[in-house]
Amino acid sequence: MVACWVTFTGATLVACRGGLPARSQPMKLRILGCSGGIGGRASGTTAFLADDDILVDAGTGVGELELDELLRIDHVFVTHAHLDHIVSIPLLVDSVGELRDTPLTVYATAETIRMLRLHVFNWQxxxxxTTIPDCHRSYLRFHPVEPGHPIRLGARMVTPLPARHSVPTVAYCLxxxxxxxxxxxxxxxxxxLIAAIxxxxxxxxxxxxxxxPESQHGLALTARHLCPSLLHAMLDEIAGAPEVHIAHLKPGQCERIMGEIAAGAGRLHPVRLEQGMILEF
Incomplete structure (x- = not known):
């Protein structure tokens, strides 16, 4: 295991492997899962692997990784506490905890951390x-994040952005x-979120x-999710020209939702995100 040190500067965590900051270079995001539910080999729920050491959300897609790949993950950034985004965290730390030299660090809002402690890591x-094998050399630690306060990892930076869902949540900029x-x-x-982007x-x-899908517009509003018309309203306000990738499609509704998105597509022309894709930036 490569040595790691961390220091705190204000609200920013600075972490470097081997004691030296890495040079700026493109990152690669591997899509381990991006489905809104399970059902089939390519239907892992949300989990993205950035380079080989940063996990963004930890849905069932984490199960795509081999043990040696799991061991290289040092940082887990969680958007919110819903099960499809955190289900693999307990299994991940159980699998690699005693094999690591440093704790696995989970980054999330204070409220999400509270929910993870209360409802998951509760001995039930x-x-x-966070107390195994003891409080001074635990397998897991939590690090609270706030929108607008970046976490620096060598030359890379992960910044939480404001978002709105049915529970406290953040978006992330890598x-x-x-x-x-x-x-x-x-x-x-x-x-x-639009303003932050x-x-x-x-x-x-x-x-x-x-x-x-659009037929469930009311449900989308109630559940605080997007449907195609709400997506279009959001994308119409985006000032830049990023490649737009659509995730969290409900199983059995994927083609219908993507068809409705394509029918009303504006200048950004969204495409479906798929498990196994690699995005470079």
Whole structure:
């Protein structure tokens, strides 16, 4: 295991492998899962692997990785506490905890961390790995994040952005130093998120959810998800020209939703995100 050190500067966590900051170079995001539900080999729920050490959300797609790949993950950035985005965290830390030299770090809002502690790592659903083998050298640790406060990992930076869902949530901007990728997580139409995206430069990719077809517009509003018309309203406000990738499609509704998106497509021409894809930025 490569040595790692961390320091705190204000609200920013600085972490470097081997004690030296890495040079700025493109990042690669591997899509381990991007489905809004399970059902089939290519229907893992949301999990993205950036380079080989950063996991963004931890749905069932994490099961695509071999043990040696799981061991290389040092950082897990969580958008929100819904099961399809966090289900693999308990299994991941259980699989690799005793094999690691440093704790696995989970980054999330204070409220999401509270929910993970209360409902998952509570010695009933799962052991509390923040106290195993003891509090001073645990397998797992939590690091709270806030919108607008970046986490720097060598030359890379991960910045939470404001989003709105049925539970507290954030989006994330991943910045390689060469370009940026924004992942909205689960969100409804959000002027705050749109403004945050428009304040960024060099956004090459935008991953945005569309969970429901237009016939379920009311359900989308209630559940605080997007449907095609709400997606179009959001994309019409995006100032730049990123490649737009649609995620979190409900199984059995994928073709219908993508057809409705294509029928009303504006200048950004969204495409479906698929498991196994690699996005470079």
């Amino acid at each position: 659903i799962w052991p509390d790995f 910045d390689s130093g060469e370009g940026k990728l924004v992942y909205t997580g689960d969100t409804e139409y959000s002027t705050e 428009n304040a960024l430069d060099h956004v090459r990719h935008l991953i945005v959810e569309t969970a429901f």
